[in-house]
Amino acid sequence: MTQKVAVLGTGKIGEALLSGMIRGGWTPEDLLVTTRRPERAEELRARHGVTPVSNAEAVKAADTLILTVKPQDMGHLVDELAPHLAAHHLIISGAAGIPTSFFEDRLAAGTPVVRVMTNTPALVDEAMSVISAGSHATAAHLAHAEAIFGAVGKTLRVPESQQDACTALSGSGPAYFFYLVEAMTDAGILLGLPRDKAHDLIVQSAIGAATMLRDSGEHPVRLRENVTSPAGTTINAIRELENHGVRAALIAALEAARDRSRELASGTKD
Ligand SMILES: NC(=O)C1=CN([C@@H]2O[C@H](COP(=O)(O)OP(=O)(O)OC[C@H]3O[C@@H](n4cnc5c(N)ncnc54)[C@H](OP(=O)(O)O)[C@@H]3O)[C@@H](O)[C@H]2O)C=CC1
Ligand SMILES: O=C(O)[C@@H]1CCC=N1
Missing domain, CATH: 1.10.3730.10 (ProC C-terminal domain-like)
Structure with a gap:
């Protein structure tokens, strides 16, 4: 397993997380970002020294894939990633609403998925991130997600059935x-x-x-x-x-x- 983490769809929340991870000790060399617009990619490279890559390249280079596109864009992104994924990948979804079963239904059997709802105070290391395991996520996967989101604030494990409520309370x-x-x-x-x-x-x-x-x-x-x-x-x-x-x-x-x-x-x- 490499140390590399890729943030796919690095908009507002993706960048907030990315900047916190760098403040928390991740080196920009270990962080990859993907964007839809090339000018956004260059903005992220200039601000954080990270490497913008394509979604397919991100999957090749990183084991941990944090998906921070809008819920409405998630289906398209997952379809794009699916052919490139292998057994060593961990999917962390940061999207509102989307259940872990959404990914499990579309990806190879056994793919570990962790669902996280964070919030924008990640920008000042005061985020509240709630974390739930999908069917195939192990204790090690949850601990890995906690280490990442712990860099930007507090974390709390909740049953996935409480994620929509947590989104209403702390996400928004x-x-x-x-x-x-x-x-x-x-x-x-x-x-x-x-x-x-x-x-x-x-x-x-x-x-x-x-x-x-x-x-x-x-x-x-x-x-x-x-x-x-x-x-x-x-x-x-x-x-x-x-x-x-x-x-x-x-x-x-x-x-x-x-x-x-x-x-x-x-x-x-x-
Ligand atoms: N904003 C918030 O406070 C919070 C948001 N969230 C969740 O985070 C997610 C993102 O929200 P937010 O950051 O506000 O939204 P943004 O629109 O700022 O970020 C989403 C980014 O994803 C990019 N994108 C879309 N499709 C692709 C693709 N196929 N490949 C690569 N990049 C892509 C978009 O590019 P482009 O700009 O070119 O369209 C955009 O930059 C949502 O799922 C939301 O539910 C969770 C907690 C809090
Ligand atoms: O408004 C939204 O949908 C996102 C999710 C939680 C906060 N912002």
Whole structure:
């Protein structure tokens, strides 16, 4: 088995992973990338010193193939790879929705497949990556996937049946926080603050709150209660959040994301 790892379809998430692997000690010589557009390939070579190759060349040179194309492009990519694959290859899919059986049904019997859902904080080594084994993936394959995704943040093994839910929570999760910051910054504008100051206040509050959630060991309810003084300001805001159904909206939003992940399972749903 070579040390080489290929990232096939190196777009936003593929590049986030790639850059983290390099920060984590992988040498660019051990990393191959594939892209659809030649200009994208050159961009990756210039930024990271990695070698862009064709999908077929990637299969020849690397044992571990990380597939980070969109779910809708996965069928086409797998058809292209199938004739070149051999027994030593490990397939790691980073796509939303696509089950490991999608690959197992299209590739030679016994092909090991690991499914991973990571997220964009991989760019700052704070990703949350959830990892599930396909039918033929061994403990060593899972450990290998953990070593790769562990370079960009935390990893958690989950049964594959929980992957769509995890995609809704942590895969898409950063977007919800960015959306909240955007909305709260607008509120700051309404309250008369300059945009840059409103942004800084909210971002630092988010960092502080996230650090407390991670490090204090306290339940989120307790942390919120500690901010909420009797007859104070916070409870007025909380009442408005409840009046506007924000909690119900979040539950419905994540359920919709989970449903879309399920819908993408066939790899053909636009
Ligand atoms: N963005 C996110 O936050 C997350 C995304 N994901 C998953 O990661 C995957 C990629 O998402 P994202 O990075 O956002 O999307 P991008 O569109 O940025 O990346 C996909 C890349 O794949 C390339 N590509 C498509 N087909 C081929 C092919 N046959 N051979 C080589 N390259 C190909 C595309 O090239 P071109 O640009 O030329 O079209 C594109 O650069 C998806 O499956 C998504 O579900 C998972 C977790 C989080
Ligand atoms: O929106 C998406 O489909 C991808 C998967 C999880 C985050 N982004």
